Amino acid sequence: MKKQEILKQVIHQMENNIAEIRTSLQDYEAASDIDEGDTSDPENFSQQSEQKEMQYQMQIQLDSAQSSLIELKDFLGKEYSVAKAGALIETETNYFFLGVSFPALHIGEKELLGISAESPAYGVINGKSKGGSFQLGKNKHSILGIS
Numbered sequence: 568m569k570k571q572e573i574l575k576q577v578i579h580q581m582e583n584n585i586a587e588i589r590t591s592l593q594d595y596e597a598a599s600d601i602d603e604g605d606t607s608d609p610e611n612f613s614q615q616s617e618q619k620e621m622q623y624q625m626q627i628q629l630d631s632a633q634s635s636l637i638e639l640k641d642f643l644g645k646e647y648s649v650a651k652a653g654a655l656i657e658t659e660t661n662y663f664f665l666g667v668s669f670p671a672l673h674i675g676e677k678e679l680l681g682i683s684a685e686s687p688a689y690g691v692i693n694g695k696s697k698g699g700s701f702q703l704g705k706n707k708h709s710i711l712g713i714s
Contacts, residue, residue, distance in 0.1 A: 570655045570714040573662065573674055574643055577681070581636045581669055588629045595622035635681075638667045646714050650695040652684055658708040665689060 598618040642653035650656055652666030662679040666689075669681035682688050691701050700709045 573655060577669055577672060578639055580672060581632060585632050588625060588632060592622060592625040592629060595625055635667050635669060648713055650692045650713055655714050656692060656710055657712040658710060663692060665692060
């Protein structure tokens, strides 16, 4: 499968995830918006505080997902021959996309993993070429292709 097709699948999945996060964020916003004049129950205020904290955490997730989506879109149309940010690495069992972290996806018979530049795995793979190999945990991977 070509890199552009794979990236479009990842982008579609990320856009769906962002939509779900937005919906959850709106739910938390509504739940934490209690009119203080309408209640005198301290438990309601405690629940409001918890909802605001969840709202804050969801906003962080949304911001991160949107940032990752922008980064991913920036890599569309770019091809690489060496493993670096934006490169798609194909091995016998996996695809690895370097530079952006995202939830694992199944592409055909292989699992696609997004690896951020801050990840230790990125340092292990970065700079490798087709025909090279690397080890992640107990698994050794041979590079079949880079695009």
